[in-house]
Amino acid sequence: MAEDNFFCKVYKVTAQIPYGMVTSYGAIAKFLGAPRSARMVGWALNSCDKENVPAHRVVNRNGLLTGKHHFLGTNLMQQLLESEGVEVTENRVKNFEQLFWDPSRELLDGTFTIEGP
DNA sequence: CGCATGACGTGAG
DNA sequence: GCTCACGCCATGC
Numbered sequence: 001m002a003e004d005n006f007f008c009k010v011y012k013v014t015a016q017i018p019y020g021m022v023t024s025y026g027a028i029a030k031f032l033g034a035p036r037s038a039r040m041v042g043w044a045l046n047s048c049d050k051e052n053v054p055a056h057r058v059v060n061r062n063g064l065l066t067g068k069h070h071f072l073g074t075n076l077m078q079q080l081l082e083s084e085g086v087e088v089t090e091n092r093v094k095n096f097e098q099l100f101w102d103p104s105r106e107l108l109d110g111t112f113t114i115e116g117p
Numbered sequence: 118c119g120c121a122t123g124a125c126g127t128g129a130g
Numbered sequence: 131g132c133t134c135a136c137g138c139c140a141t142g143c
Binding site: 024025026029035036037038039040041042043044045046055058059060061065066067068069070071 | 123124125126127
Binding site for chain 3: 034035037039043
């Protein structure tokens with residue numbers, strides 16, 4: 001653990017997403033220092049999905065469940081979000097701006113330390 | 118080694 | 131305000 005791999009970074013941040021909250025790939029990527037590599041976050045999650053990473057809480061900038069197709073089923077991601085109280089309609093998170101959780105917003109508390117510049 | 122693809126984001130029209 | 135097109139970084143062929 002605490003690996004410097006981009007993989008582990010995404011794993012940590014995603015794992016720290018509060019219940020009933022969601023975030024975007026770009027937010028994580030930017031927090032990791034790679035705002036131009038949002039795609040790498042998605043790719044990392046693709047490998048992290050084998051772990052206990054709540055990837056269903058990670059959506060794209062528009063709040064669309066773009067990754068739901070990559071889950072086991074087709075509506076599994078939506079079911080998980082709804083199970084947490086997150087309303088989802090047509091593969092989109094309702095009140096996305098309200099449920100949006102920024103890693104640099106709570107993780108900055110200091111309890112959770114990730115590679116800092 | 119070069120081309121094509123991808124769970125995205127930003128810029129320009 | 132919305133849509134089209136390009137760019138990033140890494141993996142696969």
